[in-house]
Amino acid sequence: MVLDQDEQSFTMTVTDNGKGMDEAELVRAQDPFYTDGVKHRHRKVGLGLPFVIQTTRMTDGWFQITSRKGEGTTVIARFNLQHWDTPPLGELPATLGQLMALGGDHEATVVRRLTGPGGSSSYEDKRSELLEALGSLEDLQSLTLLREYFRSQELELVEVTK
Amino acid sequence: MTLQELRAMREAGQKAMDRRVGGDKSIEIIVGMGTCGIAAGAKETLDAFVNELNSKDIRNVVIKQVGCMGFCHSEPTVEIRMDGMPDIIYGNVDPETARKIVHSHILEKKLVDKHVFDRPSKDIVKEK
Structure with a gap:
């Protein structure tokens, strides 16, 4: 994606x-x-x-x-x-965290790119790498950490492109 | 945050003292995340559960996202499974109701009456 x-x-x-x-x-x-x-x-x-x-x-x-x-x-x-x-984007970090936590044994890759006045930047995450780092994607703590993780990526993205 | 930092936070979190509620088994929260659920606000509901459970320091929770449960007219729908309580499907669970479910159903073991969904779609839910 x-x-x-x-x-x-x-x-x-x-x-x-x-x-x-x-x-x-x-x-x-x-x-x-x-x-x-x-x-x-x-x-x-x-x-x-x-x-x-x-x-x-x-x-x-x-x-x-x-x-x-x-x-x-x-x-x-x-x-x-x-x-x-156009509907609002909503809370992207929570959405991405939920998306990655969807059950199953599939791989999923998300590439997020933002272009602002200060230029263009992006980050990329793989479900398998997040699963490997967290052990499980279904418990409360991992969902919380996923959201924090994407939140920090988004903040960085906004910072470097503003 | 890097993947290494994420891993470190996870390990630190697992070592921290758990507050286990409702016996040894994990509490299961199943959220319907089909298009109908998402359109009705299921993403915000799930987020509200995450926030409220964290604020109450309840850790032994598994949160599963599933597709359409067949109750599109009552979305967001949420099923709670835990020791000491019957398996309950709640309907029209907005963030405020999610917080009520944490306080009442999970912590006090009392049903949130107005949101109990008592007529499941017979073609999908197998009777026990």
């Missing part, structure tokens, strides 16, 4: 190496009422993508989803930070 922010926009790029989708599936994935029915039988879930698409459209942003069957998917959403109706 790459989070790239300057004064004009915030761009989120999420790439996975999962199952991927063919063109027909890709179109259906953007439909809030479509579900493949494997994980949740008889239920229709999947509001995430439609919400992102709706938000970028409403606020003069940009959205793209591309995929290759068997290789993976890339979602790019660019939010226009100058638009009145």
Whole structure:
């Protein structure tokens, strides 16, 4: 995941190496009422993508989803930070900590880049390295430390780019 | 903060005295973090749990983030599992309710009545 922010926009790029989708599936994935029915039988879930698409459209942003069957998917959403109706970013350190603490044995890499008046800087973190440093990502203390860790990275980023 | 510093803080924290609440077993807090949950404020709820538990020095807690639990109309939903209390799913848990759950359910072992979710979706939750 790459989070790239300057004064004009915030761009989120999420790439996975999962199952991927063919063109027909890709179109259906953007439909809030479509579900493949494997994980949740008889239920229709999947509001995430439609919400992102709706938000970028409403606020003069940009959205793209591309995929290759068997290789993976890339979602790019660019939010226009100058638009009145763009939702606030929220507390990024807590969000990143929660994201890294999501259960499972997957790898996840986050690259966060900020461009300000003083130039551009970035940091990068891998879930496996955080897990190795903390031992577990699910207990209260590790969640607290993750948040502190990302908070310190964000402060540094703001400091060097201001 | 570097990864080394993070590791050092973790080790220091583990050596510190634990205040264990509710018996030897860990308390499990399960937060629904599907789109419905997040849209309803689940990230802030989770953060409120982290803050409140830390402020009360309660350490033996496992926090799990799960997907949509099927109670989209009652998000954020949170399940609490701990010794001495039945497993309870709470609905509409905003940060203030999260703090109430820590005080009342976890520390005093009293249910937070108004938020107990008593009609789980039958197609997802298996009856015991």
